[in-house]
Amino acid sequence: MNEAWLTIPATIYAPHAPVRQRRALRDLVLVIGASAATFLLSSAFQLREWLTDITRPLERYQIDELPLTFAVLAVSLAWFAWRRWRHAEEELQLRVAAQQALVAHEAQYRTLFMENLAGTALASAQGEILLCNPAFIRMLGLEHASQARGRNFGQFYADKDLWQKHQQALAAGRKLEIGVLELRGASGIEVKAIACVQPHRSPGVSAGLLVFLADISELQIMQRELADALAENRLLSQKYLMVQEDERRNLARELHDELGQCLNAIKLDAVVIRDMVQGRQPEIEVSAKAIVELSGHVYEVVRGIMQRLRPAALDALGLRDAVEHLLGQWRRGNPGVDCRFVAGGDLSDLDEMLNITVYRLAQECLTNIAKHARAAHVTVSLERRDPHELLVAVADDGCGLDAAAKRTGLGLIGLRERVEALSGRLHLATEPGKGLTVSAVLPVTAQH
Ligand SMILES: Nc1ncnc2c1ncn2[C@@H]1O[C@H](COP(=O)(O)OP(=O)(O)OP(=O)(O)O)[C@@H](O)[C@H]1O
Numbered sequence: 001m002n003e004a005w006l007t008i009p010a011t012i013y014a015p016h017a018p019v020r021q022r023r024a025l026r027d028l029v030l031v032i033g034a035s036a037a038t039f040l041l042s043s044a045f046q047l048r049e050w051l052t053d054i055t056r057p058l059e060r061y062q063i064d065e066l067p068l069t070f071a072v073l074a075v076s077l078a079w080f081a082w083r084r085w086r087h088a089e090e091e092l093q094l095r096v097a098a099q100q101a102l103v104a105h106e107a108q109y110r111t112l113f114m115e116n117l118a119g120t121a122l123a124s125a126q127g128e129i130l131l132c133n134p135a136f137i138r139m140l141g142l143e144h145a146s147q148a149r150g151r152n153f154g155q156f157y158a159d160k161d162l163w164q165k166h167q168q169a170l171a172a173g174r175k176l177e178i179g180v181l182e183l184r185g186a187s188g189i190e191v192k193a194i195a196c197v198q199p200h201r202s203p204g205v206s207a208g209l210l211v212f213l214a215d216i217s218e219l220q221i222m223q224r225e226l227a228d229a230l231a232e233n234r235l236l237s238q239k240y241l242m243v244q245e246d247e248r249r250n251l252a253r254e255l256h257d258e259l260g261q262c263l264n265a266i267k268l269d270a271v272v273i274r275d276m277v278q279g280r281q282p283e284i285e286v287s288a289k290a291i292v293e294l295s296g297h298v299y300e301v302v303r304g305i306m307q308r309l310r311p312a313a314l315d316a317l318g319l320r321d322a323v324e325h326l327l328g329q330w331r332r333g334n335p336g337v338d339c340r341f342v343a344g345g346d347l348s349d350l351d352e353m354l355n356i357t358v359y360r361l362a363q364e365c366l367t368n369i370a371k372h373a374r375a376a377h378v379t380v381s382l383e384r385r386d387p388h389e390l391l392v393a394v395a396d397d398g399c400g401l402d403a404a405a406k407r408t409g410l411g412l413i414g415l416r417e418r419v420e421a422l423s424g425r426l427h428l429a430t431e432p433g434k435g436l437t438v439s440a441v442l443p444v445t446a447q448h
């Protein structure tokens with residue numbers, strides 16, 4: 001896979017310091033040897049005397065001063081050369097350090113490029129792939145860099161027209177950020193990727209393209225599976241809630257028909273007994289009266305249970321009036337709280353599940369307010385925003401939700417389930433000491 005990477009051209013490496021020192025020593029020995037040989041030759045042939053004799057006629061031009069001058073010049077040149085050598089040495093060291101840093105950086109970037117999980121490629125302006133990393137090769141279902149190099153990136157586009165459009169945009173110097181790019185790799189495998197393609201220009205290199213790809217094929221499959229599972233879950237919750245409501249309705253009917261009738265019969269019998277013994281058998285009369293009262297009381301309790309099981313008002317009156325009725329009952333139980341009801345839009349054509357969900361939401365929120373909120377004002381609003389959406393909100397000005405408190409209740413959880421089963425959204429807005437607003441946006445579907 002290494003050939004996928006373009007290496008920086010090999011640069012000139014300076015020889016190591018000991019080698020350089022050895023060479024300098026050898027040159028020095030040569031200089032000393034040449035000087036010694038000159039001295040020996042001069043001594044043997046009396047060269048200076050000979051020079052003096054030759055230059056005597058030129059005494060008036062001070063030629064005889066030249067040897068000393070040349071000697072000083074030679075020493076100065078030696079010093080000059082030494083200084084230049086030292087400078088060259090320092091410069092060389094800097095270059096070597098820079099070279100080493102460059103090599104280290106190259107290794108770093110090489111690793112980043114090669115090990116990057118995102119597919120990265122460098123292509124010519126026309127899209128011909130020049131260089132790519134292993135992730136890029138993998139993503140396109142290839143086995144080797146050589147299979148990608150030389151091919152046009154556009155060949156891997158599932159939609160060839162899109163590649164034309166992208167090329168035009170890139171030629172105009174635009175950077176492309178593509179949310180989902182569909183690619184078709186080797187042997188037709190479909191790849192979905194988040195892509196970024198941008199024009200690339202650097203000095204000395206002809207213009208090209210940089211391509212970055214992040215494979216999201218698996219993610220998309222997972223997302224789809226998750227969405228399917230969620231939809232199934234919703235359907236299941238919806239079914240479960242429908243069954244639950246049915247069961248409650250049956251139970252309420254049974255209570256009404258069986259227990260209610262029996263209680264009424266008991267009450268009527270007790271009334272007959274009471275009337276029969278009135279003024280004659282006081283003990284039986286007292287017992288009969290007690291039975292009448294008790295059966296009346298039990299009937300009231302059963303009626304309350306029936307109401308909670310199945311809000312009869314919902315069937316009889318429709319949503320708006322049923323909520324109104326609920327509020328009326330609640331006001332009687334909480335006389336110190338100012339409770340307002342605001343309803344807007346047409347609420348008459350909502351399906352049964354929606355009606356029950358809204359009713360149960362109002363019921364649970366009102367119960368919560370009575371139990372937990374210590375509120376002075378409550379507003380319940382129902383608003384049909386448009387034909388397809390219903391907003392229901394219950395707001396109070398009580399103590400608000402305690403974020404730190406551990407919640408063990410099931411009311412709010414159940415509400416969320418109900419709302420989400422209808423593909424709605426439940427929202428809780430609260431601030432300590434400023435109350436709580438529970439609101440839900442519910443989609444309205446045609447009534448079956
Ligand atoms: N209107 C409100 N004001 C202040 N706190 C509230 C309000 N509604 C709910 N809470 C807080 O949120 C918690 C959870 O409410 P939830 O209705 O889920 O449970 P619960 O009412 O305690 O029990 P359950 O509803 O199961 O009988 C409550 O215990 C209470 O602390």
Ligand SMILES: [Mg+2]
Binds near residue numbers: 411412
């Ligand atoms: Mg509750």
